[in-house]
Amino acid sequence: RTYILVPDTVGPHWIGDLRVDLGDAPTGGSTIVYVPGPAGDDGTDGVDGLSAYEVWRSVEGNDGTVDDYLASLVGPSGAAEAQEYTDTAVAAEAERADDAYDPAGAAETARVAAVDAAAADAASKATAARTAAIAAAADDATAKASAAQSAAISTAAADATAKADAARTAAVSTASADATSKAAAAQAAAIAAASSDATTKANAARDTATASAAADATTKAGSAQTAAVSAAASAAAGLYLPKAVLTVDQLMAQPGTKIFGHRGAGMVCPEHTEAAYDYAVAHDIQFVEMSCNVDSEQQLWCHHDLTLDRTTHATGALNTYPSTGITNRVLTNGKPLLGPGWTDQPMVPLRKMLDKYLGRGVVIFLEPKGNDAVVPLQNLLATSYPHANQSVIWKAHVGTSFTWPKTNGFRTWCYVDDASSDAVLDGKDAQVDYWGVSTTMSSARRQQIVQRPGGKPVFAWPVYRRSQRTALEADGVVGMMSSDPVYVRGTTPSATVSRWDQQVKESGGTPWTDYNEADALKFHDGGWVSINKAKGTYGLGRYTISPSLTSYRIQIEMKYDQLNTADLAVHGGLYFGKASDDKYEFSTINASNGYHLILRHNGVLRLYRHVTTQTGGILLGAGDIGTDAAVAGQSMTIQIDVTPTTIEARRLGNALWTTGPIADASYRGGNFGLSNGSILDAAARPFFRNLAITPL
Incomplete structure (x- = not known):
């Protein structure tokens, strides 16, 4: 195949004595190929009188043929390098040349490697710092040490990245043929700096975490103590005060x-x-x-x-x-x-x-x-x-x-x-x-x-x-x-019939003094009770007469287990009609007024009124009521009838053993009790049983 280089302008052109027109370029299987060349003399105007070939020939050493001239432009016919040699190919060759030597690229690789190595080294040191912090801190510090570790890693990584970026920028700006060594030096410096900084930061993080954990542990211990006390209080409240409705x-x-x-x-x-x-x-x-x-x-x-x-x-x-x-x-x-x-x-x-x-x-x-x-x-x-x-x-x-x-x-x-x-x-x-x-x-x-x-x-x-x-x-x-x-607390009676057979003190029993065994009511077989004290008395508040009961009867059995043969005039009995349950004693000035029934050992029955201005009683009715003399151990029943206007005392067993109704409305209090009367020898005291209060 024959190559002919012609100017890249509108023809025709002359190659020596040969006229060439680009439009006449052969196609198909022609062995002649017209190659557009640089603009030259088209041979028509006779400028310089020389063709491009002739000009080439005028240069010393160029004495070849037209084919030699053409070969000097595009290379030997048939060589691989004779590929289309256009402006585009030249640009591609320039780009490959540039790629063949790229200091900036090498620096980038160094930077990435430095960042990766620094990050890995920082992570390793931060992990070691975390382990040391965890070992030094209390259980409660684990969370904070982990947080400190994360912060140290993040800070070290960020700092390493910043330093590597700075190293990369410096390497890129000063890159030259020694870019590789400088990048290596920068990498080593970055790694060393990152390692030192990571160690410092990890130690600081550890110290901070330890101090924080210690302070936090103290705070939490105090809080735990307070919480424990509060919890104990709440627990105690639930256990011991479930119904604490009234303070x-x-x-x-x-x-x-x-x-x-x-x-x-x-x-x-x-x-x-x-x-x-x-x-x-x-x-x-x-x-x-x-x-x-x-x-x-x-x-x-x-x-x-x-x-x-x-x-x-x-x-x-x-x-x-x-x-x-x-x-x-x-x-x-x-x-x-x-x-x-x-x-x-x-x-x-x-x-x-x-x-x-x-x-x-x-x-x-x-x-x-x-x-x-x-x-x-x-x-x-x-x-x-x-x-x-x-x-x-x-x-x-x-x-x-x-x-x-x-x-x-x-x-x-x-x-x-x-x-x-x-x-x-x-x-x-x-x-x-x-x-x-x-x-x-x-x-x-x-x-x-x-x-x-x-x-x-x-x-x-x-x-x-x-x-x-x-x-x-x-x-x-x-x-x-x-x-x-x-x-x-109360004001009313709670019983009308005694149950002394149970042999327990009743609410409302008022001895001369409280918490004193000498004044206490004594219980005996058969439902009998007594006061084992000279002239002793015992209030029967449990059986207080209700004010609404204006007519009533008090009945009780009485006996003497031992008679005072030296003085058969001694007596015991009942006091009644008092407005108050204060102490009462026979032949004494008392705090409130009332009445007193006595039954002597010799059988004499009497009824007295007592006033707060004198010690002796005021005899009511006809005076002595003669009844049979008491027999040791033998029960006698005495009875008192009260109406709004009269009082009558009697001993059952004989219709004549009575005072008859006595017109006296002086006192109608509901308080009454048992009395040893004038008896000074407790062995001769009276015994009582079967008390009953009934309305009339």
Whole structure:
């Protein structure tokens, strides 16, 4: 094939003597190919008179043929390099040349490798930092150490990236033939810097995490302690106060006089026993007193005395007995005071009663009676009954401290001695919510305490008669600590027929003094009762005559088991018609008026009126009513009929043994009781049984 280079202009062109026109370029299988060449002389204008070939020939050393000339332009005919050599091919060759040497690309590769290596190294060091932080921190620090690790990794990675980017920029801007070595140096520097920075940051993160974890652990420990106390309080509230519908303040806000159970109900049931507390609460007494002392193991027991002698069959100090010994061997002995019908009661742990009644609509007056019981009681309340201050009144004598109960939110009742001065009360006033006065204190002194500045409520103790309540209320006392709370609270009778055959003291029985075995009613076989005391009397408040019963009969059996042969004029009998249940004694000035029936050993029956202005009785009716003399051990029945206008006394067995109706309407009180009359020798005292009150 023959190549002919012609100018790339409109022809025709001349190659020597050959005229060539591009439009005449052969096609198909022609062996002549016209190759457009640079613009040249078309041979028509005779410029220079030379063709391109001739010009080439004019150069020294170019003495070839036209084919040689053409070959110098496009290369030897048939060579691989003779591919179409156009401007596009030249541009492609330039691009490949540029790609063959690219320092910037090499730097990019170095940068990526540096970033990857730095990130991997940073991750490794951060992981090591995390492990060290976790090992040093408490369990609670795990989360924070992980957070610190993540932050360190993120910071190190970001910092490494920034430094690698800077290294890449520097490498790109200064890249040259030594770009590879510079990139390697930059990579090494970046790795070293990232490694050092990661170590520093990981150590700092570890130290920060450790310090933060320690501080956080302290904070959480404090919070946990507070939460534990709160949780314990809530748990205790759920366990011990499920029915705490009435607090101390709510109960005190109720109108009227408040009646409290003294020692539970110590003149009706064995004091400070579960039976005594149950009796009071079962009769809707909402305040009960619980005194306590400790045994040798510091367990608290409901008990008034430091010794066991007075109320149990055991002797000696309570704090010398082990808990198991008290539980199994020590029983109360309520028989001398409350009758042989009582079974011996076990002593009861204070905790048992708190579990049973604390917060259940009952306010508890709580008092440690011995010094060694104070701290155990405080600890018990603080740890096991954190809500006790809502339903416990701390009770203590004026001579003791009230700091702990007031600091711990308890209401306090301070009971004072009859001779306690105002200065003594002033010294306690700031820590006292309620004052306590005794029933033996003078009315004038009680009123002074009631009227103290601040007007704090005043409670009295121990109240077992309704007449005491009346007198105390008149002095301004608003709370009664009563050993017979059910009777003292009431105003009406609760029975009309005696059940002395049960041989247990009844609510409403009012001996000369309370908690005194010498004054207690004595029970005997066959349903008989007696007062084993010279001139002793015993009120029968349980059988008080209702004011609505204007006409009634009192009937009772009476006997003398032993006669006073030296003086058959001694007598016993009944007193009645009194408006008050205060004490009564024959041949003495008494606090209220009434009547007295006597039956002498010699059988003489008499009826007297008694007044508060003289010791001796006023004889009513015809005087002596002769009946058969008493026979030792033989029952006699006496009877009293009362109407609005008359009174009649008789001994059954003979129609003549009567005073007949006596016109006397002086006193119509409903209170009455048993009397040893003039008898000084208790062996000659009367015995009584089968009391009955019937309407007429």
